[in-house]
Amino acid sequence: MSDHIYKHIQLTGSSALSSDDATRAAIERAAKSVRGMRWFEVIETRGHIENGKVAHWQVTINVGFTLDE
Amino acid sequence: MSDHIYKHIQLTGSSALSSDDATRAAIERAAKSVRGMRWFEVIETRGHIENGKVAHWQVTINVGFTLDE
Amino acid sequence: MSDHIYKHIQLTGSSALSSDDATRAAIERAAKSVRGMRWFEVIETRGHIENGKVAHWQVTINVGFTLDE
Amino acid sequence: MSDHIYKHIQLTGSSALSSDDATRAAIERAAKSVRGMRWFEVIETRGHIENGKVAHWQVTINVGFTLDE
Amino acid sequence: MSDHIYKHIQLTGSSALSSDDATRAAIERAAKSVRGMRWFEVIETRGHIENGKVAHWQVTINVGFTLDE
Amino acid sequence: MSDHIYKHIQLTGSSALSSDDATRAAIERAAKSVRGMRWFEVIETRGHIENGKVAHWQVTINVGFTLDE
Amino acid sequence: MSDHIYKHIQLTGSSALSSDDATRAAIERAAKSVRGMRWFEVIETRGHIENGKVAHWQVTINVGFTLDE
Amino acid sequence: MSDHIYKHIQLTGSSALSSDDATRAAIERAAKSVRGMRWFEVIETRGHIENGKVAHWQVTINVGFTLDE
Amino acid sequence: MSDHIYKHIQLTGSSALSSDDATRAAIERAAKSVRGMRWFEVIETRGHIENGKVAHWQVTINVGFTLDE
Amino acid sequence: MSDHIYKHIQLTGSSALSSDDATRAAIERAAKSVRGMRWFEVIETRGHIENGKVAHWQVTINVGFTLDE
Amino acid sequence: MSDHIYKHIQLTGSSALSSDDATRAAIERAAKSVRGMRWFEVIETRGHIENGKVAHWQVTINVGFTLDE
Amino acid sequence: MSDHIYKHIQLTGSSALSSDDATRAAIERAAKSVRGMRWFEVIETRGHIENGKVAHWQVTINVGFTLDE
Numbered sequence: 001m002s003d004h005i006y007k008h009i010q011l012t013g014s015s016a017l018s019s020d021d022a023t024r025a026a027i028e029r030a031a032k033s034v035r036g037m038r039w040f041e042v043i044e045t046r047g048h049i050e051n052g053k054v055a056h057w058q059v060t061i062n063v064g065f066t067l068d069e
Numbered sequence: 070m071s072d073h074i075y076k077h078i079q080l081t082g083s084s085a086l087s088s089d090d091a092t093r094a095a096i097e098r099a100a101k102s103v104r105g106m107r108w109f110e111v112i113e114t115r116g117h118i119e120n121g122k123v124a125h126w127q128v129t130i131n132v133g134f135t136l137d138e
Numbered sequence: 139m140s141d142h143i144y145k146h147i148q149l150t151g152s153s154a155l156s157s158d159d160a161t162r163a164a165i166e167r168a169a170k171s172v173r174g175m176r177w178f179e180v181i182e183t184r185g186h187i188e189n190g191k192v193a194h195w196q197v198t199i200n201v202g203f204t205l206d207e
Numbered sequence: 208m209s210d211h212i213y214k215h216i217q218l219t220g221s222s223a224l225s226s227d228d229a230t231r232a233a234i235e236r237a238a239k240s241v242r243g244m245r246w247f248e249v250i251e252t253r254g255h256i257e258n259g260k261v262a263h264w265q266v267t268i269n270v271g272f273t274l275d276e
Numbered sequence: 277m278s279d280h281i282y283k284h285i286q287l288t289g290s291s292a293l294s295s296d297d298a299t300r301a302a303i304e305r306a307a308k309s310v311r312g313m314r315w316f317e318v319i320e321t322r323g324h325i326e327n328g329k330v331a332h333w334q335v336t337i338n339v340g341f342t343l344d345e
Numbered sequence: 346m347s348d349h350i351y352k353h354i355q356l357t358g359s360s361a362l363s364s365d366d367a368t369r370a371a372i373e374r375a376a377k378s379v380r381g382m383r384w385f386e387v388i389e390t391r392g393h394i395e396n397g398k399v400a401h402w403q404v405t406i407n408v409g410f411t412l413d414e
Numbered sequence: 415m416s417d418h419i420y421k422h423i424q425l426t427g428s429s430a431l432s433s434d435d436a437t438r439a440a441i442e443r444a445a446k447s448v449r450g451m452r453w454f455e456v457i458e459t460r461g462h463i464e465n466g467k468v469a470h471w472q473v474t475i476n477v478g479f480t481l482d483e
Numbered sequence: 484m485s486d487h488i489y490k491h492i493q494l495t496g497s498s499a500l501s502s503d504d505a506t507r508a509a510i511e512r513a514a515k516s517v518r519g520m521r522w523f524e525v526i527e528t529r530g531h532i533e534n535g536k537v538a539h540w541q542v543t544i545n546v547g548f549t550l551d552e
Numbered sequence: 553m554s555d556h557i558y559k560h561i562q563l564t565g566s567s568a569l570s571s572d573d574a575t576r577a578a579i580e581r582a583a584k585s586v587r588g589m590r591w592f593e594v595i596e597t598r599g600h601i602e603n604g605k606v607a608h609w610q611v612t613i614n615v616g617f618t619l620d621e
Numbered sequence: 622m623s624d625h626i627y628k629h630i631q632l633t634g635s636s637a638l639s640s641d642d643a644t645r646a647a648i649e650r651a652a653k654s655v656r657g658m659r660w661f662e663v664i665e666t667r668g669h670i671e672n673g674k675v676a677h678w679q680v681t682i683n684v685g686f687t688l689d690e
Numbered sequence: 691m692s693d694h695i696y697k698h699i700q701l702t703g704s705s706a707l708s709s710d711d712a713t714r715a716a717i718e719r720a721a722k723s724v725r726g727m728r729w730f731e732v733i734e735t736r737g738h739i740e741n742g743k744v745a746h747w748q749v750t751i752n753v754g755f756t757l758d759e
Numbered sequence: 760m761s762d763h764i765y766k767h768i769q770l771t772g773s774s775a776l777s778s779d780d781a782t783r784a785a786i787e788r789a790a791k792s793v794r795g796m797r798w799f800e801v802i803e804t805r806g807h808i809e810n811g812k813v814a815h816w817q818v819t820i821n822v823g824f825t826l827d828e
Binding site: 502503506507510511513514520521522523524525546 | 812816
Binding site: 501502527528529530531532535536537540 | 684
């Protein structure tokens with residue numbers, strides 16, 4: 001977070017495995033089209049329940065990427 | 070909200086009619102260029118006053134759409 | 139809100155019509171099993187989008203009912 | 208919201224009809240004594256329940272009016 | 277989250293293993309008496325420390341279940 | 346707050362005496378039907394005014410009780 | 415909180431005795447010039463420390479009064 | 484903030500110069516009609532953009548003034 | 553709160569007597585090692601329940617003290 | 622904020638000079654690719670410290686621009 | 691959380707492994723100099739992104755420790 | 760914000776000049792006794808009013824410094 005200009009985007013990722021893995025899924029999917037991502041912040045952790053068990057974790061994150069590269 | 074990756078955008082719609090109609094206006098305008106919109110959340114409800122009456126409702130929403138279709 | 143003891147419950151109602159109607163749906167459904175409901179507070183207004191239009195409004199409310207009747 | 212100085216007041220309006228109508232009631236009542244009102248923001252939406260149905264909507268708003276007209 | 281009516285309950289689960297596991301513990305314990313659970317949201321992540329190490333994770337969640345099945 | 350599973354309920358108590366007494370009133374009323382209550386958290390302190398004086402204090406609390414006893 | 419229109423004011427009261435007494439001080443002072451006060455909500459509880467002890471409690475409240483009496 | 488009773492008002496000031504100057508503008512305008520102002524707190528900093536540059540800063544503040552002088 | 557530099561610390565005090573007394577306990581304990589404390593702000597009011605009654609009040613406060621004396 | 626539809630973007634600007642200047646930097650950089658920007662709101666003010674002094678101010682803002690021009 | 695006086699400290703831990711591990715890192719590092727730590731609460735979960743993948747998790751926690759042992 | 764462990768402290772600085780200068784005053788005073796400070800975040804901006812003008816700006820910040828140097 002030095003003297004760059006950043007733009008933020010908000011994403012929700014999903015994983016049957018873990019909440020951290022849902023964060024990773026969102027970032028790796030975004031990396032296909034966004035360059036220069038530098039940091040993220042977790043905004044919300046939710047999930048789906050099926051048959052009395054966690055079926056999917058869903059994590060919403062803010063991601064910052066530089067506009068000046 | 071199953072196992073997709075979502076991107077969120079934030080919009081403000083406007084209507085002289087009602088607060089719900091301001092939400093609808095934002096979503097229908099966005100639908101011209103964004104595909105795969107699935108859900109919204111109301112963030113803020115404001116409005117303009119003219120001559121001691123509500124002139125416009127202005128509703129700000131978060132909209133989630135899938136990145137993977 | 140006089141000198142009673144209240145218990146609160148949190149509900150989400152749904153309506154294709156309007157956000158107010160989603161609130162009414164939640165209260166009228168709860169009235170089948172809860173007696174003595176006195177007030178509500180809107181916590182969150184969300185909804186589903188289908189084909190670029192609002193398909194359902196979903197409103198989450200806190201409802202207070204007296205324990206002492 | 209140009210280069211004026213605004214003062215804010217907080218009001219709660221009430222209506223048996225709808226939440227939007229409770230907002231309108233507060234603004235139209237305030238217009239009897241306050242001039243130069245320009246905008247409002249919804250702070251809280253609550254209501255009364257009687258016999259398992261919504262009896263009144265009560266909406267609390269912040270209203271801004273110019274000090275310099 | 278289609279056109280159902282949901283009731284929410286708030287639970288705190290505990291685990292010596294991980295924060296995700298504390299969430300799972302709360303949901304699996306609730307499944308013994310609550311049917312129709314569909315989603316959860318993490319409200320708070322806390323824990324106990326013993327001898328300078330995390331002894332238990334304690335996660336508080338909101339759980340939504342349908343009233344209409 | 347050791348390795349139990351807790352359920353939370355939200356209550357509003359009332360007292361003409363003091364805000365602490367309104368909290369006690371809510372807990373002692375709930376104790377008639379809920380067992381295993383362990384802790385509470387104050388969410389909101391409100392009250393009624395009559396003739397320019399505080400008539401009742403109304404305190405809303407979250408109460409946690411164990412599901413596993 | 416029936417079908418009236420309310421205006422809100424925000425006050426800070428002070429007392430060397432207790433936090434509840436600081437609330438009472440604010441309301442009783444306001445009653446000299448404001449009529450029709452009906453309810454209050456505690457916004458913030460602060461205080462001054464002198465010589466390692468609480469010297470004054472300072473409580474900030476929102477007060478609602480009817481515009482239609 | 485000693486043992487006085489304070490009333491709070493909320494104001495929005497504006498300046499083409501700086502955010503601090505927008506705060507000063509609100510306070511100096513209010514000083515024409517309000518006496519005994521003692522402190523302020525910044526609530527919100529916004530502004531207008533014209534031709535890709537900041538045209539006006541708009542700062543909303545809470546101001547406390549004594550009722551007992 | 554004049555032109556000093558303050559450092560803040562966060563404390564939780566406890567009392568079987570009252571919530572105000574839990575605040576006093578935290579400040580008086582801190583006074584044994586911290587000098588120059590000037591003000592406090594209540595952050596959270598919680599407590600323990602034993603046998604269906606409040607056993608302890610636990611109040612968390614922010615305390616400001618001058619660095620320049 | 623009349624009857625347009627707005628889209629919001631979130632940006633972080635940076636400046637060694639002042640917090641206002643960091644806001645200006647973000648808006649002027651965004652103006653290279655975004656047209657129709659009308660207002661901004663400050664979300665967060667942070668910064669870097671080097672050798673015990675502020676090295677950079679970093680201000681995060683929400684910017685609204687019209688979709689209908 | 692019985693009848694002790696607690697002091698809180700705020701820490702940020704870091705880990706390339708997982709968010710839980712970043713919490714453990716902060717607590718185990720603090721244990722070298724702070725005695726009597728009893729509980730923690732997660733305040734914020736952030737992280738660094740390198741080459742389109744999570745490089746480090748950074749978790750900020752509040753830790754409470756007893757002053758009276 | 761790489762893979763270090765940070766401790767946070769909260770400070771309030773003061774300046775007759777500007778809000779940015781109050782932040783600088785807090786950081787430069789803290790630098791006399793704290794080493795390794797890396798970043799800050801503004802938590803609250805307040806001030807004193809004398810004779811209808813801003814007399815002092817008071818800015819409260821969180822400062823993070825490394826524990827591992």
